[in-house]
Amino acid sequence: MLVVVQLPLVDLRLLASFPTGRLTSPHWPDPVSDDEFVRDAGPIRDRRRGGISDWSGERAFCDARNFARFVAAEPPSLRDGTRITPVFRRLYSSGVSARLDFGFDVDERRRARLTAEALRDIALDCLSVKVRCAPAGAGRALGDSGKPLARRFIEVSTTKSFSAPGDLVVGGLPAVLAEPSASVHPDVRSRRFDSTSVNGYQVESGAKIIPVWSVVTGAVADRARARQIRGNLWRLHAERESLRGVIRAWNSAPETFSEEKLKSFLAAQLKILVPRQRGGFDQSSALAFAENCEELASPAVLRGLRSELLGQSKGILKSLDLLIERTARLPESATGRHIRITYVDKRVIDMSSNDKYEISAPVSNSVIGRDNKVEGNTWTVGGKDDALRELAEAIELMKPRLDAEEAAEVDEAHAVIADGKSEPGLLKKAAKKILGVATFAGEVGAPVVEAVRKVLAALGLA
Helix, strand or coil: CEEEEEEEEEEHHHHECCCCCECCCCCCCCCCCCCCEECCCEEEEECCCCCECCECCCCEEEECCCCCEECCCCCCECCCCCEEEEEEEEEEECCCEEEEEEEEEECCCCCCCECHHHHHHHHHHHHCCEEECCCCCCCEEHHHCHHHHHHHHHHHCECCCCCCCCCCEEECCCEEEEECCCCECHHHCCEEECCEEEEEEEEEECCEEEEEEEEEECCCCCHHHHHHHHHHHHHHHHHHHHHHHHHHHHHHCHHHECHHHHHHHHHHHHHHHCCCEECCEEHHHHHHHHHHHCCCCCHHHHHHHHHHHHCCCHHHHHHHHHHHHHHHCCCCCCCCCCEEEEECCCCEEEECCCCEEECCCCEEEEEECCCCEEECCEEECCCHHHHHHHHHHHHHHHHHHCCHHHHHHHHHHHHHHHHCCCCHHHHHHHHHHHHHHHCCCHHHHHHHHHHHHHHHHHCCCC
């Protein structure tokens, strides 16, 4: 089985308002193979099967064996003793979006059947492999190597005579992709694209919730089609992390950016991420799953960005709002504790948990969810207790569709939320666990997703 750990890198130098000393060679995203190289990292090589349709920067990579080295002299092992064999270390770049792919071959012969829990364990073991960017030093686990790898990328791609600020390349959230070839448990088969099955999981590595994808290709699958699906899935994560990294950096130091370069990047990136599908691949669901692992930006930061764009580019603003809506919105049938009021003059008011509103004009149409109240002209949305009750009911309806491991994971996370005494960080982590399972449970999981978000809103954690 091939397991790949992706470490996204966000190269902010291309958006800076000042000189950065960034080398122009290799000529990313279309470097010259077997001629160009990344200094102190490795040569540019062509991918044996060529690029990925619709994605620039996938035809060639830097063979990055000298970029990051494994700490252990011997290949590492899984917790059950299975050997992991490193097969490649590759550096890709399409401009602002760059990434390091660490590929491992995992022997599947010791397992009669691969389960979701086994996949999570394998992902965690691969994320725990230690690497170092300098000749000496103890090294760090791959899943926690974003900062040193970002610093290393600046070193090898900046003119030696130029002293570049160390924060112009930042690391993103890692991701893991597994391609099992052994017999797999039914829980590893979820979303189907032709004869290829895609499933998403979450693992906790340090303080991060990291997405893990499995891609299972059937015996009669079109191999080129399956490769395109893997490419779409893998590249989407890197592109979303670039957008997330740029938004975070803009919020911290807006003076770093050229206004025109920033707008151009946002327009191009949103054009990539907003479409629901790409070549038949449901990318909106993949991005929604990523949002459950790590939000694009906090509501406060997004409000600031929206305010900035409002006076500069309403087109970009519209695309940003559409991306947020498609990857984090409530199901259309959600009316549990949501009131939508439409006045005769077409003015619309949305209310969420614990809100009250005095009706003072004729109402032409309204949707009143269960547990909401109307007393005279005052409409009130149900609060925390109502939200917790709905979550419990939705989970009970979903559990018969889960395997024992997933049901236990949901129960454990639900207990943390129902207790009501945990700190906000633990509550959010528990909510993300439930969302991670519910997102890929099909229609029966949609009410759970809705209920979790309502609970977070009622607790003031949305």
